[in-house]
Amino acid sequence: MxxxxxxxxxxxxxxxxxxxxxSMAVSIFHRITGDGLAILGGLMFLWWLGAIASGPDxxxxxxxxxxxxxxxxxxxxxxxxxxxxxxxxxxxxFFQHLFSGLRHFVLDTGAGYELKTNRLWSILVFVGAIxxxxxxxxxxxxxxxxx
Amino acid sequence: xxxxxxxxxxxxxxxxxxxxxxxLQQRMTALGNLLLVTWFVVSLIRLPLGDHGAVLRWASNPxxxxxxxxxxxxxxxHLRLGLQVMIEDYVHGEAxxxxxxxxxxxxxxxxxxxxxxxxxxIAFSGGAAA
Numbered sequence: 001m002x003x004x005x006x007x008x009x010x011x012x013x014x015x016x017x018x019x020x021x022x023s024m025a026v027s028i029f030h031r032i033t034g035d036g037l038a039i040l041g042g043l044m045f046l047w048w049l050g051a052i053a054s055g056p057d058x059x060x061x062x063x064x065x066x067x068x069x070x071x072x073x074x075x076x077x078x079x080x081x082x083x084x085x086x087x088x089x090x091x092x093x094f095f096q097h098l099f100s101g102l103r104h105f106v107l108d109t110g111a112g113y114e115l116k117t118n119r120l121w122s123i124l125v126f127v128g129a130i131x132x133x134x135x136x137x138x139x140x141x142x143x144x145x146x147x
Numbered sequence: 148x149x150x151x152x153x154x155x156x157x158x159x160x161x162x163x164x165x166x167x168x169x170x171l172q173q174r175m176t177a178l179g180n181l182l183l184v185t186w187f188v189v190s191l192i193r194l195p196l197g198d199h200g201a202v203l204r205w206a207s208n209p210x211x212x213x214x215x216x217x218x219x220x221x222x223x224x225h226l227r228l229g230l231q232v233m234i235e236d237y238v239h240g241e242a243x244x245x246x247x248x249x250x251x252x253x254x255x256x257x258x259x260x261x262x263x264x265x266x267x268x269i270a271f272s273g274g275a276a277a
Contacts, residue, residue, distance in 0.1 A: 031233065
Protein backbone atom coordinates (compact mmCIF):
# COMPACT_ATOMS: atom_id res chain seq x y z
CA MET A 1 0.00 0.00 0.00
CA UNK A 2 0.87 3.64 -0.18
CA UNK A 3 3.69 5.82 0.88
CA UNK A 4 5.94 5.92 3.87
CA UNK A 5 3.28 6.91 6.37
CA UNK A 6 4.26 5.14 9.56
CA UNK A 7 1.78 6.90 11.82
CA UNK A 8 -0.60 3.96 11.56
CA UNK A 9 -3.51 6.24 10.78
CA UNK A 10 -5.86 5.09 8.01
CA UNK A 11 -5.06 6.44 4.56
CA UNK A 12 -7.53 7.91 2.16
CA UNK A 13 -7.32 5.57 -0.84
CA UNK A 14 -6.49 6.86 -4.28
CA UNK A 15 -6.37 5.13 -7.67
CA UNK A 16 -2.62 4.49 -7.52
CA UNK A 17 -2.74 2.97 -4.05
CA UNK A 18 -5.84 0.82 -4.39
CA UNK A 19 -5.25 -2.90 -4.19
CA UNK A 20 -6.82 -4.27 -7.37
CA UNK A 21 -9.99 -6.25 -6.77
CA UNK A 22 -12.15 -8.06 -9.35
CA SER A 23 -15.11 -5.70 -8.80
CA MET A 24 -12.88 -2.69 -9.43
CA ALA A 25 -11.25 -4.27 -12.47
CA VAL A 26 -14.56 -5.23 -14.07
CA SER A 27 -15.81 -1.66 -13.67
CA ILE A 28 -12.69 -0.16 -15.23
CA PHE A 29 -12.75 -2.68 -18.06
CA HIS A 30 -16.42 -1.94 -18.68
CA ARG A 31 -15.46 1.63 -19.46
CA ILE A 32 -12.34 0.76 -21.48
CA THR A 33 -14.16 -1.82 -23.62
CA GLY A 34 -17.16 0.48 -24.02
CA ASP A 35 -15.03 3.38 -25.23
CA GLY A 36 -13.03 1.05 -27.50
CA LEU A 37 -16.18 -0.39 -29.06
CA ALA A 38 -17.67 3.10 -29.40
CA ILE A 39 -14.74 4.52 -31.36
CA LEU A 40 -12.84 1.66 -33.01
CA GLY A 41 -15.86 -0.65 -33.32
CA GLY A 42 -18.09 2.15 -34.61
CA LEU A 43 -15.59 3.27 -37.25
CA MET A 44 -14.83 -0.29 -38.40
CA PHE A 45 -18.57 -0.97 -38.73
CA LEU A 46 -19.18 2.18 -40.79
CA TRP A 47 -16.14 1.44 -42.98
CA TRP A 48 -17.46 -2.09 -43.62
CA LEU A 49 -20.99 -0.81 -44.40
CA GLY A 50 -19.61 1.79 -46.80
CA ALA A 51 -17.54 -0.89 -48.54
CA ILE A 52 -20.60 -3.12 -49.03
CA ALA A 53 -22.58 -0.23 -50.51
CA SER A 54 -19.76 0.89 -52.82
CA GLY A 55 -19.66 -2.38 -54.75
CA PRO A 56 -17.53 -5.51 -55.24
CA ASP A 57 -14.24 -3.66 -55.92
CA UNK A 58 -14.49 -1.44 -52.85
CA UNK A 59 -15.46 -4.45 -50.77
CA UNK A 60 -12.52 -6.46 -52.09
CA UNK A 61 -10.23 -3.54 -51.20
CA UNK A 62 -11.66 -3.53 -47.66
CA UNK A 63 -11.13 -7.27 -47.27
CA UNK A 64 -7.60 -7.01 -48.72
CA UNK A 65 -6.76 -4.31 -46.18
CA UNK A 66 -8.34 -5.82 -43.08
CA UNK A 67 -8.30 -9.58 -43.58
CA UNK A 68 -6.43 -11.17 -46.47
CA UNK A 69 -4.78 -9.88 -49.64
CA UNK A 70 -4.14 -12.61 -52.26
CA UNK A 71 -1.16 -10.67 -53.68
CA UNK A 72 0.00 -9.13 -50.45
CA UNK A 73 2.52 -6.31 -50.41
CA UNK A 74 4.36 -5.43 -47.22
CA UNK A 75 1.76 -2.80 -46.33
CA UNK A 76 -1.16 -5.21 -46.52
CA UNK A 77 0.79 -7.92 -44.69
CA UNK A 78 1.02 -5.48 -41.78
CA UNK A 79 -2.61 -4.28 -42.02
CA UNK A 80 -3.82 -7.92 -42.26
CA UNK A 81 -2.15 -8.71 -38.94
CA UNK A 82 -3.38 -5.45 -37.43
CA UNK A 83 -6.88 -6.15 -38.75
CA UNK A 84 -7.01 -9.53 -37.04
CA UNK A 85 -5.65 -8.08 -33.80
CA UNK A 86 -8.31 -5.35 -33.90
CA UNK A 87 -11.11 -7.80 -34.76
CA UNK A 88 -10.11 -10.23 -32.00
CA UNK A 89 -9.82 -7.26 -29.62
CA UNK A 90 -13.27 -6.00 -30.62
CA UNK A 91 -14.74 -9.49 -30.14
CA UNK A 92 -13.29 -9.66 -26.63
CA UNK A 93 -14.42 -6.09 -25.89
CA PHE A 94 -17.93 -6.97 -27.09
CA PHE A 95 -18.22 -9.99 -24.79
CA GLN A 96 -16.57 -8.21 -21.85
CA HIS A 97 -18.92 -5.22 -22.20
CA LEU A 98 -21.93 -7.48 -22.80
CA PHE A 99 -21.36 -9.72 -19.77
CA SER A 100 -20.36 -6.77 -17.61
CA GLY A 101 -23.49 -4.94 -18.77
CA LEU A 102 -25.65 -7.94 -17.81
CA ARG A 103 -23.98 -7.83 -14.39
CA HIS A 104 -24.98 -4.16 -14.14
CA PHE A 105 -28.60 -5.03 -14.93
CA VAL A 106 -28.55 -7.43 -11.97
CA LEU A 107 -26.88 -4.83 -9.74
CA ASP A 108 -29.52 -2.29 -10.83
CA THR A 109 -32.16 -4.45 -9.17
CA GLY A 110 -30.26 -4.16 -5.90
CA ALA A 111 -29.00 -7.73 -5.97
CA GLY A 112 -25.47 -9.09 -6.00
CA TYR A 113 -23.71 -6.64 -3.67
CA GLU A 114 -22.69 -9.21 -1.05
CA LEU A 115 -18.90 -9.30 -1.05
CA LYS A 116 -18.44 -12.92 -2.08
CA THR A 117 -21.23 -12.88 -4.66
CA ASN A 118 -19.95 -9.62 -6.13
CA ARG A 119 -16.42 -10.97 -6.35
CA LEU A 120 -17.57 -14.24 -7.94
CA TRP A 121 -19.60 -12.58 -10.70
CA SER A 122 -16.87 -10.04 -11.38
CA ILE A 123 -14.40 -12.87 -11.98
CA LEU A 124 -16.94 -14.81 -14.06
CA VAL A 125 -17.38 -11.79 -16.36
CA PHE A 126 -13.66 -11.91 -17.22
CA VAL A 127 -13.60 -15.69 -17.58
CA GLY A 128 -16.75 -15.71 -19.70
CA ALA A 129 -15.50 -12.97 -22.03
CA ILE A 130 -12.16 -14.69 -22.65
CA UNK A 131 -13.87 -18.06 -23.11
CA UNK A 132 -16.48 -16.72 -25.56
CA UNK A 133 -13.80 -14.86 -27.56
CA UNK A 134 -11.66 -18.00 -27.75
CA UNK A 135 -14.65 -20.08 -28.90
CA UNK A 136 -15.61 -17.60 -31.64
CA UNK A 137 -12.08 -17.34 -33.02
CA UNK A 138 -11.39 -21.05 -32.82
CA UNK A 139 -14.54 -21.48 -34.90
CA UNK A 140 -13.48 -18.78 -37.39
CA UNK A 141 -9.95 -20.14 -37.84
CA UNK A 142 -11.26 -23.74 -38.08
CA UNK A 143 -13.69 -22.62 -40.80
CA UNK A 144 -10.88 -20.81 -42.61
CA UNK A 145 -8.69 -23.94 -42.50
CA UNK A 146 -11.49 -26.17 -43.79
CA UNK A 147 -12.09 -23.69 -46.64
CA UNK B 148 -30.15 25.87 -8.14
CA UNK B 149 -32.56 26.94 -5.47
CA UNK B 150 -32.00 27.52 -1.79
CA UNK B 151 -33.63 24.28 -0.65
CA UNK B 152 -32.33 21.73 1.77
CA UNK B 153 -28.82 20.34 1.32
CA UNK B 154 -30.26 17.19 -0.21
CA UNK B 155 -32.54 19.17 -2.50
CA UNK B 156 -29.63 21.19 -3.81
CA UNK B 157 -27.59 18.17 -4.89
CA UNK B 158 -30.33 15.75 -5.85
CA UNK B 159 -29.88 14.50 -9.40
CA UNK B 160 -26.55 16.24 -9.88
CA UNK B 161 -23.71 14.09 -11.10
CA UNK B 162 -20.73 15.45 -12.97
CA UNK B 163 -23.06 16.07 -15.91
CA UNK B 164 -25.32 18.30 -13.73
CA UNK B 165 -28.40 16.31 -14.58
CA UNK B 166 -29.20 12.77 -13.68
CA UNK B 167 -31.70 9.98 -14.06
CA UNK B 168 -32.82 10.77 -17.62
CA UNK B 169 -29.35 9.90 -18.90
CA UNK B 170 -29.21 6.78 -16.74
CA LEU B 171 -32.55 5.46 -18.02
CA GLN B 172 -31.68 6.11 -21.66
CA GLN B 173 -28.40 4.27 -21.17
CA ARG B 174 -30.29 1.22 -19.85
CA MET B 175 -32.94 1.35 -22.59
CA THR B 176 -30.34 1.47 -25.34
CA ALA B 177 -28.29 -1.19 -23.53
CA LEU B 178 -31.30 -3.49 -23.80
CA GLY B 179 -31.63 -2.64 -27.48
CA ASN B 180 -27.93 -3.35 -28.01
CA LEU B 181 -28.20 -6.64 -26.13
CA LEU B 182 -30.74 -7.92 -28.65
CA LEU B 183 -29.57 -6.22 -31.84
CA VAL B 184 -25.78 -6.49 -31.53
CA THR B 185 -26.02 -10.13 -30.42
CA TRP B 186 -28.09 -10.84 -33.54
CA PHE B 187 -25.55 -8.89 -35.63
CA VAL B 188 -22.51 -10.73 -34.23
CA VAL B 189 -24.16 -14.13 -34.74
CA SER B 190 -25.00 -13.10 -38.32
CA LEU B 191 -21.40 -12.02 -38.97
CA ILE B 192 -20.06 -15.36 -37.75
CA ARG B 193 -22.47 -17.27 -40.01
CA LEU B 194 -21.94 -15.09 -43.12
CA PRO B 195 -19.25 -15.80 -45.73
CA LEU B 196 -17.76 -12.35 -45.15
CA GLY B 197 -15.28 -12.53 -48.03
CA ASP B 198 -18.12 -12.88 -50.55
CA HIS B 199 -19.48 -9.44 -51.48
CA GLY B 200 -22.53 -10.84 -53.26
CA ALA B 201 -23.56 -12.94 -50.27
CA VAL B 202 -23.06 -10.08 -47.80
CA LEU B 203 -25.00 -7.71 -50.09
CA ARG B 204 -27.90 -10.16 -50.45
CA TRP B 205 -28.02 -10.54 -46.68
CA ALA B 206 -27.87 -6.79 -45.96
CA SER B 207 -30.46 -5.88 -48.61
CA ASN B 208 -33.07 -8.22 -47.13
CA PRO B 209 -35.77 -5.84 -45.76
CA UNK B 210 -35.89 -7.46 -42.32
CA UNK B 211 -32.11 -7.42 -42.01
CA UNK B 212 -31.89 -3.80 -43.22
CA UNK B 213 -34.51 -2.77 -40.66
CA UNK B 214 -32.61 -4.63 -37.93
CA UNK B 215 -29.37 -2.93 -38.96
CA UNK B 216 -30.97 0.53 -38.89
CA UNK B 217 -32.43 -0.14 -35.43
CA UNK B 218 -29.00 -1.33 -34.30
CA UNK B 219 -27.30 1.84 -35.61
CA UNK B 220 -29.80 4.00 -33.72
CA UNK B 221 -29.43 2.02 -30.48
CA UNK B 222 -25.65 1.69 -30.67
CA UNK B 223 -24.86 5.30 -31.59
CA UNK B 224 -27.29 6.61 -29.00
CA HIS B 225 -25.71 4.36 -26.36
CA LEU B 226 -22.14 5.25 -27.33
CA ARG B 227 -22.98 8.96 -27.25
CA LEU B 228 -24.14 8.57 -23.64
CA GLY B 229 -21.16 6.42 -22.66
CA LEU B 230 -18.49 8.60 -24.24
CA GLN B 231 -20.18 11.67 -22.74
CA VAL B 232 -19.69 10.24 -19.25
CA MET B 233 -16.06 9.47 -20.04
CA ILE B 234 -15.50 13.06 -21.23
CA GLU B 235 -17.27 14.52 -18.19
CA ASP B 236 -15.06 12.48 -15.87
CA TYR B 237 -11.69 12.94 -17.52
CA VAL B 238 -11.73 16.12 -19.64
CA HIS B 239 -11.28 19.15 -17.44
CA GLY B 240 -11.51 22.80 -18.34
CA GLU B 241 -14.64 24.41 -19.75
CA ALA B 242 -13.37 24.99 -23.28
CA UNK B 243 -11.81 21.57 -23.96
CA UNK B 244 -14.77 19.82 -22.40
CA UNK B 245 -17.24 21.77 -24.53
CA UNK B 246 -15.16 21.07 -27.64
CA UNK B 247 -15.01 17.35 -26.78
CA UNK B 248 -18.77 17.19 -26.30
CA UNK B 249 -19.32 18.96 -29.63
CA UNK B 250 -16.98 16.54 -31.43
CA UNK B 251 -18.70 13.61 -29.72
CA UNK B 252 -22.09 14.78 -30.96
CA UNK B 253 -20.75 15.25 -34.48
CA UNK B 254 -19.39 11.69 -34.38
CA UNK B 255 -22.52 10.13 -32.90
CA UNK B 256 -25.07 11.95 -35.07
CA UNK B 257 -22.89 11.93 -38.19
CA UNK B 258 -21.96 8.27 -37.78
CA UNK B 259 -25.57 7.25 -37.25
CA UNK B 260 -26.72 9.29 -40.26
CA UNK B 261 -23.99 7.80 -42.46
CA UNK B 262 -24.84 4.29 -41.23
CA UNK B 263 -28.58 4.63 -41.82
CA UNK B 264 -28.09 6.24 -45.22
CA UNK B 265 -25.68 3.49 -46.27
CA UNK B 266 -28.03 0.71 -45.15
CA UNK B 267 -30.88 2.38 -47.06
CA UNK B 268 -28.63 2.63 -50.12
CA ILE B 269 -27.83 -1.09 -49.88
CA ALA B 270 -31.46 -2.07 -49.29
CA PHE B 271 -32.94 0.07 -52.07
CA SER B 272 -30.42 -0.65 -54.80
CA GLY B 273 -28.02 -3.37 -53.69
CA GLY B 274 -30.24 -6.42 -54.00
CA ALA B 275 -30.62 -5.95 -57.76
CA ALA B 276 -26.96 -5.08 -58.38
CA ALA B 277 -25.81 -8.37 -56.92
